[in-house]
Amino acid sequence: MSFLHEIFQAYRCTDFWVGSQKDPSPDTISWSRISELNRCAYFVLLFGQLEDYINVSYGERVGPPEEAAFMHRVHCVFEDDATAELIGDYYNIRCDIAHGHAESGQMGKEIELPRVYEEILDLIVQG
DSSP states (O other): OOSHHHHHHHHHHHHHHHHTSOOOOTTSOOHHHHHHHHHHHHHHHHHHHHHHHHHHHHHHHTSOGGGSOHHHHHHHHOOOHHHHHHHHHHHHHHHHHHTTOOOTTTTSSOOOHHHHHHHHHHHHHHO
């Protein structure tokens, strides 16, 4: 299927370890910031699995995915507007992270990786 399960298990392990650490000296990055960046990194990995599923599905149904905008591919694979909206929201978060807009507090909302994992898993399984 994908590496979705392994990615989420790796996140859980690293998140547990990061959460068990005491904050370092004041002149270094805090563990809460490391945890935030860890969530961002694993979000991008989880989203990548969804994006791969969309690209493969689009390729099987329509043609080479490189020739279509991402949200066009989404609408061709998932006909439900609510699903497309959720994926669009995730895509925007992914873009913010990938393009350096993941400064502390700038993301706008907390990334809840367990929920994201379950939603992406459902999309891939039900897709």
